[in-house]
Amino acid sequence: MxxxxxxxxxxxxxxxxxxxxxxxxxxxxxxxxxxxxxLRIVRRAFWDVIHSSRLFFFQLGQIASDTHEPALGSNTRWERALRLVSQRLRQARRQQAIDQSVEDSLHRFTVLSL
Incomplete structure (x- = not known):
């Protein structure tokens, strides 16, 4: 890439x-x-981004079009939407940390092999 x-x-x-x-x-x-x-890697990454964004917007649409009436004074739609966004951000941060640790271990392995 x-x-x-x-x-x-x-x-x-x-x-x-x-x-x-x-x-x-x-x-x-x-x-x-x-x-x-x-290139296969770029194509796979592109389709992963497309599918995850489609899922994200589908879930937001389901939250926005929920016809179930919440109790008075309750912001359950906003809470659910914020929870969905925060989960996605946590997953992205966790994935970056995993990718960084894999990259670090590969770097250590190559240095040790030299």
Whole structure:
């Protein structure tokens, strides 16, 4: 994923210089995106983001369209929506911590193997 971002940044730098026309750079962007989506890891990450966001908005829609009447003075819809958002944020933070620990352990392994 980092290699793709570097390539897209390079295209941006080339388009701002006088060596390549901005029009040609504009034609290269869609090709670079198409090429990046042909990679299995990028495609899987893209679809994971799409599916998780669809689930999130579906759950928010279910909360918003709930016809069950709460008791007077109760904000159960808002509480449920805030609880859903806070759960998603906690999951994202936890996943980042797991990813970081995996990256650290891989780094230690490569240093030890050298």
């Amino acid at each position: 980092g290699l793709i971002i570097v390539a897209l940044a390079k295209l941006t730098l080339l388009s701002s210089s006088h060596t390549i026309s901005p029009l040609l750079s504009g034609f290269l962007w869609p090709f670079a995106l198409k090429l990046s989506f042909s």
